[in-house]
Amino acid sequence: MSAHDFDNCIQTTAGLVEAEVSGSGIPILILHGSPGGIDAARSMSHFLDKDRFKVICLSRPGYLNTPLSPDPDHRSIDDEAELIAALLDTLGIPRVGILAWSGGGPVAYQLASRHPHRVSSLVAIAAGSSSWIAPKTHITERIVFGTKLGERMIKFMSAHWPKHVVEAALEGEGSLRGNELHVLAEQVMADPAQSQLVLEMALTVNVGGPRKEGWENDVKNFASIKSLGLEQVQCPVLLIHGDADTDALPSYSESAHARLPLSKLVIMPRGTHLSFYAHPQAHEVQEKAKKWFLDHA
Template structure:
C-alpha cells in the first residue's frame, strides 16, 4: 500500500511495487499515485520495480511551501530516490509528468539511466479553459461519481468520450479505434482507471493549479542538457498535448527517438491498435539501459 515517506526535501506519497529494474513513474496533470499505478499495468512486476508516487500538490504529497517550482519537484524526486535507496532509475512520464522528468535528468543526470516520455509537455503550455460540462465532470464530486459509475457500468461510453476529448479523430477513424479498444480488456481498463484520476478538484486541485501556472511560465527546460537516452511516444491526433511538443523535444534532446503513432490520441500508448508493439519498445529500452 502507498504511504507518505519523509525525504530531505519533504514528504512524498509513494509505493514501491515489484522487483527488478527500477522505474520512477511520473503521472500527468491532473493525476496522483493511482494514475501512476495505472501507467505501469504493461510492466511485469517480476521484471520491473515500479515506484509509484503522487507528484507535489496531488493527493497526499504537499506542495513545496516556499517555492513550488518544477526544479523543486525534480529535487524532491532525487531526494525520494535517496530515501528509498535507488542510486539510479529509469523514468516513465506521461503528459504533465514530462517537465519534472526532464528537469530531474538535467539537475541529477547520474540518477537516470533512460526515459520513456509519453505525449508530454516540453515547453510552455497553456491549459485550455474548460467548458461548464467539463468543470462539472472533472472538477466536482458529482462528476467524480459519474466517472466511477461509467467506468463500472458503461465502459463503452467512457472509452468513446475519452477518445473524443483527448484527440481529433472523428467519424470512421474514431469508430475504428474505439472498436479495437473495446476488443482489448486491458486497454479498456487503462482508460477507466485513468479517468478516475483526472478530477481537477478536491485532493488534486492544488497540484493541478500549480502545474498550470508553472507550465505556462516555462522559458526552457534545457532539453539540450539531458544526457540519458529518451524514447518519445506521441499520437499524431493528440489534441490534449499537441504532437509538436514531442517533435520539439526530439529536435533538442541529444540522444532521443520519436515514435509517432498514426491516428493516436493522448492515450494511444495505452489504447491503440499499435499499443502493445510500442509498449514492448518501451520495455526493451528499460532493459537495455538498466
Template sequence: MMLQNCVQTPLGIVEVEVVGSGIPVMVLHGSPGGIDGARAMSQFLDRDRSCCIHLSRPGYLNTPLDPTAPSIDAEADLLAALLDTLDFARVGVLAWSGGGPPAYRLAARHPSRVSAMVIVAAISSSWVAAKMHLSERFVFGTRFGEHLISFLATHKPEHIVEEALKGEGTIRGEELRNVTNHVLAHPAQVKLIVDTARTLNIGGKRKPGWHNDVKNYADIKSLELECVTCPVLLVHGDADSDALPVYTYYAHARLPNSELIMMAGGTHPSFYAHQEAEIVQERAKQWFEHYSQEGRKNAVK
C-alpha cells in the same frame, strides 16, 4: 517487493508505492493525477522484471505542495531526494503528459540518477491549459462529477472509452469508430482508460497540484532539454489534441540522445489505447531493460 506509505525525505513528504522486482522505474503521472494514475500507467510493465516506483507528485493526493518551493526544479530535486530515501541509486523514468517537465528537469539536474526515459505525449515547453466548458468543469471539477465518473467506470466503461478517444484526439467518423472498437476488444486498454478517468478530477485533494502545474507550465521558458544526457524514447500520437505532437517534435530536435515513435491516428492515450499499443509498449520495456544493463556495465567498468 511492495512498499506503500507517505515517506519523509530531506525535501518533504511524498506519497509513494514500490511494487515488483527488477529494473527500477519511477512513474510520473500527468496533470491532474496522483499515485493511482501512476499505478495505471505502469500496468504494462511486468512486475517480475520491473520495480515500479509510483508516487503522487507535489500537490496531488497525499503529497503536499510546499508553498516555499512550488517550482518544477523543486519537484525534480524532491524526486532525487525520494530516490535517496528509498535507496535507489539510478532509475528509469516513465512520464506521461504533465509528468514530462519534472522528468526532464530531474534528468537535467541529476543526470547520474536517470538511466533512461520513456516520455509519452508530454509537455516540453510552455503550455497553457485550455479553458474548460461548463459541462467539463462539472464532470471533472466537482465531487458529484467524480462520483459520476466512478459510476460510468463501473457500469458503462464503453462510454468512457468513446469519450476519451474523441475528447483527446482529432480523429472522427470511421477512423474514430475503428480505434474505439479496437480498444473495446482489448480489456487491458479499456482498463487503462477507465482507471485513468478516475484520476482526472481537478478538485479536492488534486486541486493544489493541478493549479501549480497550470501556473508552472505556462511560465516555462526552457527545460534545458539539451542538458538531458540519458537516452529518451519519445512516443506521441499524431492525432493528439490534448498535448499537441509539436511538443514531442520540439523535444526530439533538442535532446542529445532520443528516438521518436509517432503513432498514426493516435490520440492522447495512444501509448495505451491504440492498434499498435502493445508493440510500442514492448519497445518501451526493451528500452528500459537495454539501458539499465548498459548502466550496470558502465558501473562495473
C-alpha cells in the same frame, strides 16, 4: 483525513511524498500527468512485468497525499525535481529509468538534466517539453471533471456504460471523430488491458478535491516554462506521440527530439493522447519501451 491515508507517505529531506515500490529488477520511476496521482501512476505501470522491473509510483506535489511546499517560492518544477531526487535517496535507489506521461514530462526532463547520474533512460509519452497554457473549459467539462458530482457520474458510467466512457475519453483526447473514433473505441473495448487503463484513468483526471492544488500548481508552472534543460539531458530518451493528439500536440515531442542529444521519436498514426495505452499498436510500443529500459539499464 484519517491516519491510514498517509500509510504510503515517505518523509524525505525535501518534504513528504506519497510513494510506493513494487516488483524487482530495474528501477523505473513513474511520473503521472496533470491532473493525476499515485492511482494514475499505478495504472501507467501495469504493462511493466513485476519480475523484471522495480516500479516506483508516486503522487506529484499537490496531488492526493503529497503536499505542496508550505513556501510558495518552493513549488517550481526545479523544486519538484529535487523532491524526487530526495525520494530516491530515502529509498536508497541511486539510478532509475523514468516513464513520464504528459504533465509528468517537464519534471522528468528537469530531473534528467539536473541529476544526469540518477537517470539511466527516459520514455516520454506525449510529454510536455516547453510552455503550455491550459485551455479554457466549457461549464459542462468543469462539472464533470472538477466536482464530486462529476466524479460520481464517471464512476457510475464506468460501471454501467464503459464503452461510452472509453469513446468519450478518446474523443476528448484527440481529433478522431465519427466512424474512425467508433472503430478505435471498439478495438479498445475488445482488449481488456486497454479498456481497463482508459476506465481507470477516467477516474484520476478530476481537477477538484484532492487533486486541485496539484493541478493549479502545474498550470501555473507549465505556463511559465522557459527551458527544461533538454540540451543537458545525457540519458537516451524514447519519445512516443500520437499524431492525432489534441491534448499535447505532437510538436512537443518533435521539438524535444530536435534538442535532446540522444533521442528516438515514435509517432503513432491516428493516435490520441492515450495512444501508448489505447491504440492498435499500443502493445507493440509498450514492448519498445520495455526494451528501451532493459537495453539502457
